Amino acid sequence: MSKKMKRRDFMITSAAAGVTIAATRVKGSPVAPTMLIPAAVQPVVVSSANGNRFKNRGNMTAVHKAFSMITKGEDVLDSVIAGVNIVELDPLDDSVGYGGLPNAEGVVQLDSSCMHGPKKRAGAVGALEGVSRPSLVAQSVLENTDHHLIVGKGAQDYARSMGFKIEDDLNTENSRRQWLEWKRRIDPQHYLDPAKRAEAGHRAALEMLAEGLLREENMHGTINCDGINSKGEICGVTTTSGLAWKIPGRLGDSPILGAGLYVDGNVGAAGSTGRGEANLYNLCSFVIVEEMRRGAHPKDAGMEVLKRIKANTIEKRLLKADGNPNFGINFYILNAKGEHAGVSMYATKYAMCNENGPQTLDTEPLLPGKPGD
Ligand code: GLY
Numbered sequence: 001m002s003k004k005m006k007r008r009d010f011m012i013t014s015a016a017a018g019v020t021i022a023a024t025r026v027k028g029s030p031v032a033p034t035m036l037i038p039a040a041v042q043p044v045v046v047s048s049a050n051g052n053r054f055k056n057r058g059n060m061t062a063v064h065k066a067f068s069m070i071t072k073g074e075d076v077l078d079s080v081i082a083g084v085n086i087v088e089l090d091p092l093d094d095s096v097g098y099g100g101l102p103n104a105e106g107v108v109q110l111d112s113s114c115m116h117g118p119k120k121r122a123g124a125v126g127a128l129e130g131v132s133r134p135s136l137v138a139q140s141v142l143e144n145t146d147h148h149l150i151v152g153k154g155a156q157d158y159a160r161s162m163g164f165k166i167e168d169d170l171n172t173e174n175s176r177r178q179w180l181e182w183k184r185r186i187d188p189q190h191y192l193d194p195a196k197r198a199e200a201g202h203r204a205a206l207e208m209l210a211e212g213l214l215r216e217e218n219m220h221g222t223i224n225c226d227g228i229n230s231k232g233e234i235c236g237v238t239t240t241s242g243l244a245w246k247i248p249g250r251l252g253d254s255p256i257l258g259a260g261l262y263v264d265g266n267v268g269a270a271g272s273t274g275r276g277e278a279n280l281y282n283l284c285s286f287v288i289v290e291e292m293r294r295g296a297h298p299k300d301a302g303m304e305v306l307k308r309i310k311a312n313t314i315e316k317r318l319l320k321a322d323g324n325p326n327f328g329i330n331f332y333i334l335n336a337k338g339e340h341a342g343v344s345m346y347a348t349k350y351a352m353c354n355e356n357g358p359q360t361l362d363t364e365p366l367l368p369g370k371p372g373d
Contacts, residue, residue, distance in 0.1 A: 041232045041338045043070050044354045047225035048273045048332060051083065052351030052360045056090035062225055063353035070229045077116045077142075077235035080225040081135050084239050087223045088133045091172045095221015098132040099172035100241020103248045104201070106179050108170035110134040111242050111255040113149075114142060117234035117265025124255040126151035127248075130166040131159045135239040138255070140164075149255060178214065182245050201245060202317075209372060214244070222254055224261060224271030226334045234336065236261050236269040243276065252276025258286035268292045268336055270302070274329030274345070278309050278318075288333055298333035299364055302343030305331065306366040309345070320373070328371045330363060346370050 044067070045051075051062035060068070066083030070076055088097025095101065102108045112134035113124035123142025126149060128134050137159045141150055150158050160166050171179070185204035208214040222240035238261040240254040253276035254260035260276065262285035263269040270288035272279050279285075284305040291301035306329070313325045320326045330344040342350030342363040347370075349360050 041228055041230055041336070042354060043067065043227070043229050044334065044338050044340055044352065045070065045080065045083070045225065045227040046332045046334050046340045046342065047083070047351045048223050048330065049349035049351055049360055050087055050093055050095065050221070050223050051225050052353070052358045054087045054090040054093045056086045058086065060086070061351070061358055062086050062223065063351045064358040066225060066227050067353035067358070070227050073229075075235075076227045076229050076233050077114060077139065077237070080227045080235055080237045081114065081139055084135050084223050084225050084237055085133050088135065088239055091174070093221075094172070094175050094178070094241075096223050096239055096241060097134065098170050099175050100170065101175050101221070101244035102171055102179050102241070103246045103250070105248050106171070106176065106183075107248065108175065108241055109246075109248065110170075110240065111251055111260075112138040112237065112239035113255045113257060113261045114138045114237040115235065115257065115261055115263035115269070116142065117263045117269070120265065122148050122257050122263075124149040124257065125155040125159075126251040126255040128152075128155040128159065130156055130168070130170065131164050132167060132170055133239075135237050137162070137164060138237070138239075148257060151251065151255070152249065178208075179245065181213065182208065205244065206372070222252075222260070222273040224254075224273060224332050226263070226269035226271055226332060228269075228334055228336070228338050232336055234263055234265055234269050234334065236263045236271050236334075238271045240273075253279040256280060258283045260285065262286045262289045264289050264293070266336060268298065268334050270298075270331055270333045272329065272331050275327040278313065278325070278327065278329050281312055282308050284309065284331065288331060292333075292335050297341070298335050298339055299341035299343060302331045302333050302341055303364070303366060306343060306345055310366065320371075322369075324367050324369075326371050 045063045062083035066079040069079035091099040109127045111126045115122040123138045125137045186200040224238040226236035228234045238254045242252045259279045261271045270285040288301040334340045344363040347365040
């Protein structure tokens, strides 16, 4: 017990930071009454692995930036969004924001959502074109409107009206080159019927993965970042260019509350990267938070939804020869005590920053092997 803590601090409280039960010795009494004392939360930030890879020519990764802002007392949502802004703007990351892999017509369409635990508010945008940091537009929806989700041209009009710069094209040389390669493979003569075209598109993407031209995590590349401060305030954000070469207008899980992100300020946060359709079918982030509400540790809550996804994946085109899913899906989870976990269908990495600095850690996988083996 801290020497600085005075008796008047031993108040029965249900502070957001949580409580611990302590029995202590008081003069004249063998055992003092049990008291509830505030348990300080150690601030922590978790994210997908790209949150500790890209720096956009600066000196901090996303989790590092978010953690340093949180520990300086900045709002937790401002902090995690400032973190993911680094990845959104970095042209080397082709899964998020500027330079994200475009849709089937070569247009970069971005999705993002954010949730503020203490304020119990959320905002999101989907299929947004021309704004390199969609997470800031999602935050603007949270702060300035009565709505949770604005999509398509409406989202761009909204962003313009709120003063965001609309760029003509968010492709980088790399994202355009990759799209052209995909287009060349699926549609050399422009005469494929729609069924063959879809099949060819899927096959071309798998070939590009096998040839190492494309990273599996960037097919559905995304960043999710969640943080908690010493007061136990929890916020989260998810931002993405979505599925590479998607049908224009396709929304994945990232902008959908309960799928790509869910935060309950009293319980915890969960967010996702990977195959959005598998997540949407099961609303996994919401389920994870509900599991934690019932007392599950973040890792066990995450394992529960991975099992559910596996059980609900029955279409042959989504299965490997061994009957397991042929895609990756990952969850980044934080509870109100600051306990955290990264879990995934197949082994991968996640990022975390605490008082020991930014780290890249192994996720807990449900299955052995890889999505494509
Ligand atoms: N999880 C990102 C997406 O599927 O769009």
